[in-house]
Each structure stands twice: as structure tokens, then as C-alpha cells.
Amino acid sequence: MTGHVGDNNALGDHAESSSVRLLGPAEIRDLAGLLNIVPTKKLGQNFVIDPNTVRRIVRVAGVQPGETVVEVGPGLGSLTLGLLEAGADVVAVEIDGRLAAQLPETAHLLAPDARLTVIHADALRVTELPDSPARLVANLPYNVSVPVLLHFMEHFPTLRAGVVMVQAEVGYRLAAGPGSKVYGAPSVKAEWYGTWRTSGQVSRQIFWPVPNVDSVLVGFDRREVALGTxxxxxxxxxxxxxxxxxxxxxxxxxxxxxxxxxxxxxxxIAAAGVDPQTRSEQLTVHDFLTIARVFTGVGIPRSELP
Structure with missing residues (x-):
């Protein structure tokens, strides 16, 4: 849904007509109080309260004016406003009804000329989005970050690149290569879709409430040619x-x-050219794909893999 609604007691004093204003700690707490929201671990709600961090994320993500960006879990709108400030058309997917209803109002007051579409839905159930977003930029809820990422990579092939903020342990795993201690199933599945990299740590102090874990930025670029069917x-x-x-x-x-x-x-496994005595943590996505092709009867030689 989209929306532009009138004045808002929590933000009325901060509104400007000529430029985008980002949210600071006072505005975040005012908004939460207005909506009677207490951040919950169940929904992974840790709101970003530092405008400098927001602009850093947008900069690292390489957001371009006029491109469509999808944001998952916009919360009170900290990162949303940063994306709008950069000139992006934003499609925001929010599971919390109160937050989804408030976000257009916040944008109307602090980014009056912005283009924002808010979808009230569980991101894991979304299979269609307007405007074919080219980039994913989000502060992902810690408890569903990997499932959400893989879901969006699977269902939205127009996503060419993006940056997400996730729990540090998850971020390092997504970007890990074979042989690493943190290399695992998320690493291989992410590699199916493209290349992944960590793009810097994020202080716990830029969140409200302050989480008990560290966060990192993880960037990705989708493969130009899919690995397989x-x-x-x-x-x-x-x-x-x-x-x-x-x-x-x-x-x-x-x-x-x-x-x-x-x-x-x-x-x-041997027919795929892989040592049956090795372990999964030593295999690339290409190794797993080769085994899968032998198993399904395709049997494409490794030399012909993309």
C-alpha cells in the first residue's frame, strides 16, 4: 500500500518541505511512544538511531537516484528515509501493522517528495513486488535474516546487488569460503546466487535497544548467468x-x-570428480552442483560449468 497522511504529533516539529530529514534517537523514541511500540526479540526489532550509519549503509550499497530499492523490515523508517534521501524509489516490506501504517506518514512529513510503497506482509511470504526492484538494502531482523535473503534471491531475479546489515556471525558465514571454520550451508546457498563480501562492522550503540550481538554489513552481486536450472x-x-x-x-x-x-x-560422488572421503566444508557450490547433476542424470562435465 502507499500513503500520505497529515501531521503527526511525534514528528510535526521536525518536518521540512525542502529536503529529507533523517531520524535521530529522540524521533525514534517519540515514534515508538506514539505507536505504543516496545521493540521485541520475537520480531528482531532493533531500530537504527544514527543518521551517519544510515548514510554509510546507503553509500556502501551504491544506491542510485531513480532506481527501485526493496527494504525488508523498515521498522520506524530510519533506513527508509536514507534511501529516499538518495533519490531511490523504495518498496518497503513490513510485518508489523502499526509500523506499516505509520511509515507513509513519516515519509510524508520528512521526505514529502519521495516515492514510497509500503507492503504490510511477512517477507517470507512475499512472491511479488511492484516495479521490479534492482537492489536490496535492509537492516534484516536477526532471527530470519538468512531465510529472508535466500527467499528474495530465489523469487526476485531482478535483484542485481545489495547490502544488508545482519548479526556478525551470520554475515561472516554468508561471505565465508570453503575451508573456513564458519563455512556452512548458508555460505554455499548464497554462493549459488552470486558473490558475497563483508563491508564493515557496525557498532551496537547505533541501535535502540542495544543488541547483545555485533553486526556487520554484507554486500552481494548476483551472477549474470544462473548456475543451473x-x-x-x-x-x-x-x-x-x-x-x-x-x-x-x-x-x-x-x-x-x-x-x-x-x-x-x-x-x-566419484563420478562427479569429487573425493568421496572429503567433507562438505571443503566443497564449493560447483562441487555440489556437479554431484547433483550426476545424481539427476544430467552429468555435465565440470569443465563446462558456468
């Missing part, structure tokens, strides 16, 4: 899930839930 993606992800559920076991054992008994698993 949807059938191959599903088969690859099934192997990844099986492999990392028993990550300390050799592949010929850990992949049995998908490939069959030890004999069958060993033969399929």
Missing part, C-alpha cells in the same frame, strides 16, 4: 543440507540421505 538448484540445496547436517562425516556418509546407501553415494 531450478531443478538443479533444488537438488544442489538438498545435498548441501544433508552434507552440513553431518559436516564432520565424509561425503559418502553425509550425503546418503539424498544419494542412497554408501555404495551408491560413493559411485555418484
Amino acid at each position: 531450478e531443478e538443479e538448484r533444488l537438488a544442489t540445496f538438498a545435498l548441501v543440507d544433508a552434507g552440513f547436517q553431518q559436516r564432520r562425516k565424509m561425503l559418502r556418509q553425509s550425503l546418503q540421505p539424498v544419494l542412497g546407501d554408501t555404495v551408491a553415494a560413493t559411485a555418484i
